[in-house]
Amino acid sequence: MASTVVVIGGGYGGISVAKALDDIADVVLVEPRETFVHNVAALRAAVDPDWTERIFIPYDGLLTRGTVLRDSAVRVRPTAVELRSGTRIVADYIVLATGTRSPYPAKLDVEQAADGAAKLRATRAELARADRVLLLGAGPVGLEFAGEIKSAWPDKAVTVVDPAADLVSGRFPDEFRAELRRQLGELGVELVLGTSLRELPGTDPGRTGGFTVTTGSGVEITADIWFPCYGAAIDTDYLGPELRPARRADGRITVTTDLRLPGQHTVFAVGDVTALPELKMARAAQAHAQVVAENIRTLLQGGGTLASYRPEEDAIVLPLGPKGGVTYASEVGVLGAGPSADLKGGLFLDMYLELLGAVVAR
Numbered sequence: 001m002a003s004t005v006v007v008i009g010g011g012y013g014g015i016s017v018a019k020a021l022d023d024i025a026d027v028v029l030v031e032p033r034e035t036f037v038h039n040v041a042a043l044r045a046a047v048d049p050d051w052t053e054r055i056f057i058p059y060d061g062l063l064t065r066g067t068v069l070r071d072s073a074v075r076v077r078p079t080a081v082e083l084r085s086g087t088r089i090v091a092d093y094i095v096l097a098t099g100t101r102s103p104y105p106a107k108l109d110v111e112q113a114a115d116g117a118a119k120l121r122a123t124r125a126e127l128a129r130a131d132r133v134l135l136l137g138a139g140p141v142g143l144e145f146a147g148e149i150k151s152a153w154p155d156k157a158v159t160v161v162d163p164a165a166d167l168v169s170g171r172f173p174d175e176f177r178a179e180l181r182r183q184l185g186e187l188g189v190e191l192v193l194g195t196s197l198r199e200l201p202g203t204d205p206g207r208t209g210g211f212t213v214t215t216g217s218g219v220e221i222t223a224d225i226w227f228p229c230y231g232a233a234i235d236t237d238y239l240g241p242e243l244r245p246a247r248r249a250d251g252r253i254t255v256t257t258d259l260r261l262p263g264q265h266t267v268f269a270v271g272d273v274t275a276l277p278e279l280k281m282a283r284a285a286q287a288h289a290q291v292v293a294e295n296i297r298t299l300l301q302g303g304g305t306l307a308s309y310r311p312e313e314d315a316i317v318l319p320l321g322p323k324g325g326v327t328y329a330s331e332v333g334v335l336g337a338g339p340s341a342d343l344k345g346g347l348f349l350d351m352y353l354e355l356l357g358a359v360v361a362r
C-alpha cells in the first residue's frame with residue numbers, strides 16, 4: 001500500500017510538492033478554494049478585463065493518482081489532519097503550505113472563482129470612475145499596482161505613500177531603486193515617502209468616493225479611491241500541541257535545513273508560511289517544494305541523507321505595467337523596462353497552466 005502524503009494549501013508551494021510526489025505516494029491536497037489562484041497576476045486582473053478569468057486555473061489536471069480535497073485544515077498533528085468538514089486524515093507525511101493573506105487585490109479573499117472574478121470586475125468599475133488613486137505602500141505590490149493603473153488609464157493621478165524613506169525594502173542596489181523612480185516618474189506616479197497618513201481615508205478601500213487626507217509631514221492628498229498595499233497575515237492556529245513550538249510570535253513556522261519542523265520527522269513546511277530569511281516569493285516556495293518532495297521521496301524509499309535548502313539571495317522582477325518594470329538578480333544586475341517586460345510581461349501564466357495540466361484555450 002502506498003503511503004499517504006497530505007499537503008495543506010494549494011498555492012504555489014503546495015501544488016509543486018503535490019505534483020512531484022503524485023507518482024510515489026497517495027497525495028491528498030487540501031485546499032478551500034475552488035481553483036488555483038495565480039495571484040502573481042492579480043493586480044493585472046484588477047485593471048485588464050482580459051485577465052479577469054485567466055488567474056483562476058482548475059486543479060483538475062494537477063494530479064493523476066492523488067486527490068484535491070476542497071476543505072481546510074483546522075488541526076494538524078504529526079500523523080493526522082483534522083478538516084473543517086470534520087473529516088480526519090491519517091498521514092505518513094504532512095506538508096504545510098498555507099501561505100499568507102494580503103489585502104485585496106494583491107491576494108483574493110474568496111473561495112469561489114466566480115466570486116473572485118465578480119470582485120475584480122467591480123473593482124475595475126470603481127477604478128474606472130476614479131480620477132485620483134491613493135495607494136498605501138511603496139513595496140512591490142504598491143508599485144506594481146501603480147504601474148498597472150497608469151498603463152490602463154494614463155490620465156489618472158496615482159499617489160503612493162509609504163513611511164519608509166525609499167522604495168521597496170530588501171537587499172537591492174541603489175541602481176535598482178533609481179531605475180524604479182525613473183520609470184515611475186515617466187509614468188507620472190507621485191511618490192510621498194518617509195511619512196504616513198495621520199488617519200486612514202473615511203471611505204472603504206476600493207470604493208470610489210472623494211476624500212482628503214494629510215500625512216504626518218503635512219502633505220494634503222485628495223483622491224477618489226484608495227487601496228492598502230502592505231502587510232501579510234499568517235494563520236497557523238491549526239498547529240496542534242506537538243507542532244506549536246515551531247510557531248513564531250508572528251505566526252510563521254520555523255524549519256530546519258531539510259524543511260521539517262524542529263524535532264518532527266513527518267511534518268514539513270514550504271513557502272510564505274515558513275520563517276526562512278528570504279523574500280517571500282512563489283519562486284522560493286517552489287524551490288522549497290523541490291527539496292521537500294526529494295526528502296519525502298528519500299524517506300519513503302527507506303531513508304538516507306536528506307537534501308538541505310539554502311535561502312535564496314534577494315532577486316525580483318517588478319513589473320510596471322505590461323511594457324515596463326525593473327529586475328534585479330545578482331547574476332544579471334539591474335535590468336530595465338524591455339528585458340523586465342520580456343521576462344514577466346506574460347506574468348508566468350503559461351508556466352502555471354502547464355504545471356496544473358490545464359488546457360490553454362486561445
Ligand SMILES: Cc1cc2nc3c(=O)[nH]c(=O)nc-3n(C[C@H](O)[C@H](O)[C@H](O)COP(=O)(O)OP(=O)(O)OC[C@H]3O[C@@H](n4cnc5c(N)ncnc54)[C@H](O)[C@@H]3O)c2cc1C
Pocket residue numbers: 008009010011012013014030031032033039040041042043071072073074097098099100101102106107141238270271272273280281282283284285317
Ligand atoms: C501581487 C503579487 C505579485 C507577486 N508576484 C510574484 C512574482 O512575480 N514572482 C514570485 O516569485 N512571487 C510573487 N509574489 C509572491 C507569491 O505570490 C507568494 O510568495 C506565493 O503566493 C507563496 O506561495 P505559497 O504556496 O507559500 O502560498 P499561497 O500562494 O499564499 O497559497 C497558500 C494556499 O493555502 C490555502 N490555505 C490557507 N489556509 C489553509 C488551511 N488551513 N487549510 C488548507 N488550505 C489553506 C490558501 O487558500 C492558499 O490557496 C507575488 C505576490 C503578490 C501579492
